[in-house]
Amino acid sequence: MFSSFISILPLLLTLSTAQNFTTWSPPGPGDVRSPCPGLNSLANHGFLPHNGKAITIPLLIQACQDGMNVGADFATVIGGAGLLSVPDDLLATSFDLDDLDEHNFPIEHDASLSRADYYVDDGDNYSFNQSIFDMVLAYYEGMSETSIAVASAAKYNRVTTKEAEDSKFTYTPQQYILSYGETALYLSVMGDPVTGVAPVEYVKIFFEQERLPYNEGWRPPTTQTTLLTLGAMILQLVAANKDALPEGLEITTNTLKLAFGGYDPITGLLVHAL
Numbered sequence: 234m235f236s237s238f239i240s241i242l243p244l245l246l247t248l249s250t251a252q253n254f255t256t257w258s259p260p261g262p263g264d265v266r267s268p269c270p271g272l273n274s275l276a277n278h279g280f281l282p283h284n285g286k287a288i289t290i291p292l293l294i295q296a297c298q299d300g301m302n303v304g305a306d307f308a309t310v311i312g313g314a315g316l317l318s319v320p321d322d323l324l325a326t327s328f329d330l331d332d333l334d335e336h337n338f339p340i341e342h343d344a345s346l347s348r349a350d351y352y353v354d355d356g357d358n359y360s361f362n363q364s365i366f367d368m369v370l371a372y373y374e375g376m377s378e379t380s381i382a383v384a385s386a387a388k389y390n391r392v393t394t395k396e397a398e399d400s401k402f403t404y405t406p407q408q409y410i411l412s413y414g415e416t417a418l419y420l421s422v423m424g425d426p427v428t429g430v431a432p433v434e435y436v437k438i439f440f441e442q443e444r445l446p447y448n449e450g451w452r453p454p455t456t457q458t459t460l461l462t463l464g465a466m467i468l469q470l471v472a473a474n475k476d477a478l479p480e481g482l483e484i485t486t487n488t489l490k491l492a493f494g495g496y497d498p499i500t501g502l503l504v505h506a507l
């Protein structure tokens with residue numbers, strides 16, 4: 234009896250991990266979500282608390298690792314920025330997903346791939362917006378897989394479109410890194426952190442449903458997404474379009490750490506110090 238229990242233990246463990254990928258439910262009453270399709274997907278699957286609340290750095294590291302093979306280096310620095318976004322508490326040790334909505338402090342920014350901008354759209358700047366995401370999808374028309382070149386063009390189009398429409402559009406060196414980093418993130422977690430090739434179908438499910446497309450065949454990439462892979466991919470994305478690197482900005486693991494952590498990557502100063 235005891236020994237047969239031991240022999241099925243690995244199977245039980247496998248099942249309980251798989252359950253997180255196959256168990257999914259959208260936020261219900263009282264649950265909070267963020268402008269981030271990655272975090273929202275993790276909460277919808279239960280890798281993060283389904284209510285979206287009381288997220289600590291250790292919990293975040295585990296969830297990013299288990300859910301999408303995203304490394305602790307990235308989760309730690311951006312998690313630190315998440316803590317900075319908690320209102321009126323400089324010593325916060327956990328944050329709620331809706332703490333991340335605040336404009337430009339420290340990681341929300343304009344010209345998102347799937348979210349409206351605050352000033353132009355006057356209202357919901359954090360929920361998924363299909364008409365905005367359709368501008369990105371239009372670039373993938375007729376394609377079944379993403380590429381660095383197309384992702385780069387789609388991303389740059391969001392910038393030029395917003396620049397033309399939004400007189401208060403802000404695009405600092407920090408936001409430059411963050412927004413290219415986010416394009417690198419979806420290419421990495423839905424596809425491959427080195428090549429940036431992901432099935433377009435998976436990318437659609439990730440953004441539109443905030444779900445990991447496990448049932449459709451997706452599995453967490455075997456190569457881990459880290460600050461190093463993100464930096465290398467940002468460089469390729471930047472090289473593929475005409476969105477000039479801001480004067481004085483270098484793309485290194487260190488500047489990524491600063492930008493994702495809520496700091497100006499050139500001066501090293503905290504952005505929007507209360």
Ligand code: HEM
Nearest residue numbers: 268269271303311315333341342345346347348415418419
């Ligand atoms: C598995 C890890 C993660 C993935 C794959 C991921 C992916 C993404 C992507 C693709 C976007 C762009 C959305 C868009 O432009 O419409 C985004 C935005 C965002 N992410 Fe994440 N993310 C991850 C982890 C995190 C963490 C740990 C935090 C903070 C604690 C975070 C905070 C944000 C915020 C605040 C935005 C909104 C920025 C904006 O458009 O204004 N993300 N993320």
Ligand SMILES: *[C@@H]1O[C@H](CO)[C@@H](O)[C@H](O)[C@H]1NC(C)=O
Nearest residue numbers: 349350354357362363364365
């Ligand atoms: C989505 O964004 C568009 C374009 O910015 C805006 O006009 C529309 O009101 C937004 N839709 C929702 C549901 O917020």
Ligand SMILES: CC(=O)N[C@H]1CO[C@H](CO)[C@@H](O)[C@@H]1O
Nearest residue numbers: 249250252253256279280299
């Ligand atoms: C439904 C399910 O199996 N949820 C598990 C997901 O993973 C976390 C931690 O990694 C577990 O605490 C949950 O029980």
